[in-house]
Amino acid sequence: MSIRIKLPLDRSKISGLRAGERVLLSGHLYTARDAAHMKLKEMLDNGHKLPVDLNNETIYYAGPCPAAPGRVIGSAGPTTSGRMDSYTPALLEHGLIGMIGKGDRDDKVVEAIKAKGAVYFGATGGAGALLSGRIASSEIAAFPELGTEAIRRIEVVDFPVIVLIDPSGTDIYRTNVIKYRNIREEAD
Amino acid sequence: MTRVIECRLVTELVASLCIEANIILPADIADVISSAEYREVSPEGKAVLADLKLNMAVARKERIPICQDTGMAVVFVKIGQEVQISGGALTDAITAGVSKGYTEGYMRASIVEDPLLRNNTGDNTPPVIHIEIVPGNTFRITVAPKGFGSENMSALKMLKPSEGVEGVIDFVVDAVITAGANPCPPIILGIGIGGTMEKAALIAKQALLREAGTHNKLKHIAELEDIILDKVNRSGIGPGGLGGRVTALAVNIDVYPTHIAGLPVAVNISCHATRHATGSL
Numbered sequence: 001m002s003i004r005i006k007l008p009l010d011r012s013k014i015s016g017l018r019a020g021e022r023v024l025l026s027g028h029l030y031t032a033r034d035a036a037h038m039k040l041k042e043m044l045d046n047g048h049k050l051p052v053d054l055n056n057e058t059i060y061y062a063g064p065c066p067a068a069p070g071r072v073i074g075s076a077g078p079t080t081s082g083r084m085d086s087y088t089p090a091l092l093e094h095g096l097i098g099m100i101g102k103g104d105r106d107d108k109v110v111e112a113i114k115a116k117g118a119v120y121f122g123a124t125g126g127a128g129a130l131l132s133g134r135i136a137s138s139e140i141a142a143f144p145e146l147g148t149e150a151i152r153r154i155e156v157v158d159f160p161v162i163v164l165i166d167p168s169g170t171d172i173y174r175t176n177v178i179k180y181r182n183i184r185e186e187a188d
Numbered sequence: 189m190t191r192v193i194e195c196r197l198v199t200e201l202v203a204s205l206c207i208e209a210n211i212i213l214p215a216d217i218a219d220v221i222s223s224a225e226y227r228e229v230s231p232e233g234k235a236v237l238a239d240l241k242l243n244m245a246v247a248r249k250e251r252i253p254i255c256q257d258t259g260m261a262v263v264f265v266k267i268g269q270e271v272q273i274s275g276g277a278l279t280d281a282i283t284a285g286v287s288k289g290y291t292e293g294y295m296r297a298s299i300v301e302d303p304l305l306r307n308n309t310g311d312n313t314p315p316v317i318h319i320e321i322v323p324g325n326t327f328r329i330t331v332a333p334k335g336f337g338s339e340n341m342s343a344l345k346m347l348k349p350s351e352g353v354e355g356v357i358d359f360v361v362d363a364v365i366t367a368g369a370n371p372c373p374p375i376i377l378g379i380g381i382g383g384t385m386e387k388a389a390l391i392a393k394q395a396l397l398r399e400a401g402t403h404n405k406l407k408h409i410a411e412l413e414d415i416i417l418d419k420v421n422r423s424g425i426g427p428g429g430l431g432g433r434v435t436a437l438a439v440n441i442d443v444y445p446t447h448i449a450g451l452p453v454a455v456n457i458s459c460h461a462t463r464h465a466t467g468s469l
Contacts, residue, residue, distance in 0.1 A: 020232070035306070063257075064256050065252070065256045065258060065296045066294045066295075067294065068294040071252070074253065074295075075247070075252055075253045075255060075258075075296075076256050077255055079257070079337065080337050080340070082370060102337075102370070102372065103337075103368065103369045103429065104368055104429075122428070124236055124243075124428060125369070125372035126240055126254070126255050126460055127239045127240060127243040127255075128243070128253065128255045129244075129246040129247035129250065129252050130239060130246050133246065147310065148256075148297060148308075172232075173368065173429055176424075176426075176430055176431030177368075177423075177424040178431075179230075179424065179431055180424035180426055180432050180433055181422065181424030182424070
């Protein structure tokens with residue numbers, strides 16, 4: 001069973017979420033990956049205003065394929081989140097509350113998620129064709145010069161995710177993999 | 189007998205192979221994903237495998253890429269020594285084909301011109317091209333788009349001969365555990381043992397092209413493939429890294445003679461979308 005949550009998020013909507021729970025997200029969010037994060041961090045370091053207000057917003061680590069004629073967007077699955085780790089605590093400090101990606105995060109990010117009561121969701125890596133069907137609209141919100149790495153504002157409808165790191169800092173990668181380690185030896 | 193091949197035909201072939209490879213997975217890969225779904229015991233893992241199967245069907249039906257990371261195009265060319273290329277340079281024709289395929293196929297431009305300055309080239313060029321000259325007058329091209337979620341997790345080590353087979357196993361299993369969820373498991377492992385540093389890496393990449401579920405014809409290497417597959421699938425990483433027993437779908441090892449002082453090992457990690465398409469002229 002999945003929990004339905006409307007975007008944008010706020011702390012009351014996510015405080016009860018637990019690692020491993022399935023969620024269907026609907027509403028708007030922003031895509032941003034390596035190059036956009038580098039630019040956002042640079043702007044913060046120089047004291048500039050960010051091109052999008054991140055307060056209570058969710059970032060989807062994704063660089064979609066171009067839309068073919070008649071489509072809203074091309075394939076649009078998650079990219080590896082860990083590459084954004086060095087930028088993430090600063091963005092959480094500036095209001096970011098949700099992230100969607102794949103792969104584990106470093107200790108600093110987990111600590112920042114806990115401190116801010118934020119949430120890190122996972123979408124199925126490699127399922128970009130399937131996930132693109134849950135995106136209803138897409139427009140460039142910042143850095144158009146970055147091509148696929150531009151920040152896009154996208155509307156999602158019942159976008160399927162799993163809670164990877166919940167607001168208490170519990171990480172499903174760290175808890176679940178242990179359960180299945182050496183499974184065959186135990187089963188035999 | 190000498191044969192002349194026009195560059196524009198090479199460009200057309202490469203363009204269509206880029207598109208096909210990104211939309212439709214080879215049947216052997218689709219088969220091992222399907223059988224993995226029955227073997228998986230973790231509910232989270234089963235859900236990921238079901239998503240991947242559905243994703244393959246959507247990509248095929250709607251003619252859109254399986255994954256948004258349509259990769260860096262790795263192009264393997266086998267050209268007979270009796271073939272003459274006319275109308276331009278072969279590498280230019282291949283590069284033009286990649287540009288055409290990625291642009292007309294609405295696939296992502298993922299290549300930056302300078303690895304440090306990082307400006308996107310806009311059409312996914314240049315590809316990485318490996319040309320092999322063979323006897324006869326055949327001309328065969330394989331396009332293998334490689335995504336970087338998994339490429340980034342690949343590793344190479346120059347082992348000491350004394351580390352032997354145990355050293356190889358430990359190195360590969362460590363690489364998979366370090367990779368965790370990042371390469372989008374279930375993965376396929378291409379492993380190259382022997383040669384020099386670059387030869388090990390190249391045969392690891394070529395090993396990914398081998399049909400999933402088949403073994404190396406050398407008995408001790410075929411056994412090693414089974415041992416590594418078993419160990420990797422006991423890691424607990426599972427589909428999506430969410431825990432489970434199907435971490436890898438296949439382990440393909442290739443070997444090459446090496447130096448008395450060395451035991452090079454390269455492991456090229458690939459996601460379930462181990463894409464490749466082959467065509468001839």
